[in-house]
Amino acid sequence: MTETCDFLVIGGGIAGASAGYELAKHGRVILAEKESQPGYHTTGRSAALFAEGYGNAPIRALTRASRAFFEAPPEGFTEAPLLTPRGAMIVATAEQMPILEKAYEETRATLPGVEWLDAAGVLRHAPVLREGYAVAGFYNEGERDMDVNAIHQGYLRGIRAAGGQIVTDAEITSLAREGDGWRVETRAGSFSAAVVVNAAGAWADEIAALAGVAKVGLQPKRRTAFTFDAPDGMDVHALPAVVDAEENWYFRPESGRLMGSPADEIDSPPCDAQPDEMDIAIAVDRIEQATIFQIRRLASRWAGLRSFVADRTMVAGFAPETKGFFWLAGQGGYGIQTAPAMGRLTASLATGNGLPADIAGFGVSAADLAPDRPALQES
Numbered sequence: 001m002t003e004t005c006d007f008l009v010i011g012g013g014i015a016g017a018s019a020g021y022e023l024a025k026h027g028r029v030i031l032a033e034k035e036s037q038p039g040y041h042t043t044g045r046s047a048a049l050f051a052e053g054y055g056n057a058p059i060r061a062l063t064r065a066s067r068a069f070f071e072a073p074p075e076g077f078t079e080a081p082l083l084t085p086r087g088a089m090i091v092a093t094a095e096q097m098p099i100l101e102k103a104y105e106e107t108r109a110t111l112p113g114v115e116w117l118d119a120a121g122v123l124r125h126a127p128v129l130r131e132g133y134a135v136a137g138f139y140n141e142g143e144r145d146m147d148v149n150a151i152h153q154g155y156l157r158g159i160r161a162a163g164g165q166i167v168t169d170a171e172i173t174s175l176a177r178e179g180d181g182w183r184v185e186t187r188a189g190s191f192s193a194a195v196v197v198n199a200a201g202a203w204a205d206e207i208a209a210l211a212g213v214a215k216v217g218l219q220p221k222r223r224t225a226f227t228f229d230a231p232d233g234m235d236v237h238a239l240p241a242v243v244d245a246e247e248n249w250y251f252r253p254e255s256g257r258l259m260g261s262p263a264d265e266i267d268s269p270p271c272d273a274q275p276d277e278m279d280i281a282i283a284v285d286r287i288e289q290a291t292i293f294q295i296r297r298l299a300s301r302w303a304g305l306r307s308f309v310a311d312r313t314m315v316a317g318f319a320p321e322t323k324g325f326f327w328l329a330g331q332g333g334y335g336i337q338t339a340p341a342m343g344r345l346t347a348s349l350a351t352g353n354g355l356p357a358d359i360a361g362f363g364v365s366a367a368d369l370a371p372d373r374p375a376l377q378e379s
Contacts, residue, residue: 008193012038016199018343024162069340204329
C-alpha cells in the first residue's frame with residue numbers, strides 16, 4: 001500500500017523538522033527518517049549557541065530573522081524557554097590581533113552593541129583565562145544558549161498535531177517521478193508525494209543522485225566535542241562562551257560542567273561520526289594553554305557532522321530541471337539558530353509564494369540560497 005501526501009520531507013533533523021512544521025500548514029506532510037529517531041547524526045549532537053554574529057552575511061541575516069520565534073514561540077510549542085542568557089567572547093593573542101579586529105568590525109556592522117575589551121576586560125568576563133594570554137577581545141551579551149532538544153521536539157510535535165506523520169527506520173531506496181509527483185520507496189514502505197523536500201543532511205547529495213538530480217557539492221565535516229569538570233569549588237555557570245579568534249578552540253558552560261572543542265572541520269563521508277582521540281588531545285592542550293583549567297578526565301565525548309557547500313550558505317529551492325524536488329541542505333553549523341527562518345522560507349518557496357517579505361527585509365534573497373547559484377556551479 002502506498003501512502004499519499006502533499007510533501008514528503010526526507011530527514012528528521014532540525015532542517016526537515018522545521019520545514020515539515022511549516023509545510024503542515026499547507027498540506028499533509030510525511031517526514032521520513034532513516035534512523036530509529038530523528039536528529040540522530042547532527043541535531044541530536046549539537047550544543048548550539050544562538051549567535052547573530054556567526055557565519056557569513058546571509059547566515060547572520062537568517063539568524064536575526066529567527067530570533068523572534070525563539071523568544072516568543074507559538075502557544076503549545078514548548079513549556080521551557082528556548083533561549084537563556086549566556087554571552088560570548090572572542091579573544092586574541094598578540095599575533096591574532098589583525099584577525100580579531102577584522103571580526104570585530106564585521107560583527108559591529110550588524111550588532112553595534114558588541115563591546116571591545118582590553119586584556120583587563122577579557123579577564124573580567126572570563127577570569128579562568130591565564131593572565132597575559134589574551135591581549136584583547138570583544139563581547140556580545142546578546143548570544144544565548146539554545147535548548148536544542150526542546151526546539152527539535154517542538155517542531156516534531158507540531159507536525160503530528162497538524163495531522164502529519166513521522167516515519168522512522170525509513171531509509172530511502174528509490175525516488176522516481178510518477179505522473180505529476182514522486183514515488184518514494186523506503187525500508188518502511190512506499191509513499192507518493194507532489195513535492196519531495198531533500199533535508200537529508202550529510203546524505204542530501206546521495207538522495208539527489210537517487211532522484212537523478214545534479215548534486216550541489218556537499219562536504220560533510222566532522223566536529224569533535226567533550227565535557228569536563230570545572231576545578232573543585234569553582235562555579236562556572238556565569239561564564240560566557242569563550243572562542244579563540246582563529247576558532248582553534250572554544251569552551252562554554254554546559255549542564256554544570258564545561259564543554260570544549262577544537263572547533264575542527266575534518267572532511268568526512270556521510271557516516272555515524274565518532275570522536276577522534278587526536279582532535280580531543282589537541283583541544284585539551286589548547287584550552288589548557290589559554291586557561292587555568294587542568295583537564296585530567298573527560299566526562300563525555302562525541303562528534304557530529306556539519307555539511308557545507310562551496311560558499312558556506314544553505315541551499316534552499318527547487319532543483320532547476322526536476323519538477324517537485326526541493327533542496328534544503330548545507331546547514332553547516334548554523335541549522336539550529338536559523339531554523340525558524342529556514343522553515344518558513346522553505347514552506348513559502350515550496351508552495352510557490354516566494355520569499356516571505358519579513359525575511360527578505362533582513363537582507364536575504366532567494367538567489368542567495370538557490371541550488372543553481374553561480375558559486376555552486378563553479379565548484
